[in-house]
Amino acid sequence: MRRPIEAAMPPVLPVSAETFREAMSRIAAAVHVVTTDGVAGLAGATMTAVTSVSDAPPTILVCLNRSGRTSAVLQANGVFCVNTLAAGDEALAGVFAGLGGLDPAERFATATWTTGASGAPILVGVRSALDCRVSQVAEVGSHTVIFGEVVAVAVAERRPALLYLDRAYRTLAPAEG
Incomplete structure (x- = not known):
């Protein structure tokens, strides 16, 4: 039997960019550094917008802001690697998010x-790389x-994952077993 809802529903807001971003900040997501290298040069960005699409053939998607350099470079190179970060990689995530203004x-x-195999950079010590x-x-x-x-996968030992939730880094320990 379901329990009645005791708390009032939060207000339903019109969809603005600000309320959409706030709602999305409530969804926990793994943190990745997406990298590319090739004829257009080296580039990388921290992101959470990475999703599995299919396992036949194995396909994923990444969403990059068009105004950023990484999108154009990645498309010109035609290759990329999704490097899934572990707890303790917060500083690296910050660097690839643009903190410090490094080239x-x-x-x-x-x-x-x-x-x-594609020519894209793979982070040594990453939880997994696609x-x-x-x-x-x-x-x-x-x-x-x-x-x-x-085209290739690297899977390292299980260790706590780095997540992003409520506009802050969090960690999640792997299940035992």
Whole structure:
């Protein structure tokens, strides 16, 4: 039997950019550094807008703001890697979110990298890495949705994950077993 709702419903607000962003801040998301390298150069950005699309073929999507440099560079390179961060990687997430104003080479110098099958940089010590080739691109509002076919995967040992919730970093320990 369901319990009656005792608390009042919060007010339903019109959808503005501000209320939409506030609502989205209430959704916990894994933190990633998406990287690319190739003919257009080296680039990377911290993001939470990463989603699985299909396992046949293995495909993911990332959403990048069109006004940022990373979107154009990633599309021109045609490859990218989604590096899923672990607890303790908050400083690196900040660097790739633009804190400190470092140029791309300086950002990458703050960590240790290897090169994936696609040519995209893979963070050493990452929880997991999805190395991709761009398969499709769609423009939606202020963002570019980039679909990538996963060509290689790296999975490290389980350790606490880095999440973003309520505009702050949080950690989540892996389940035992």
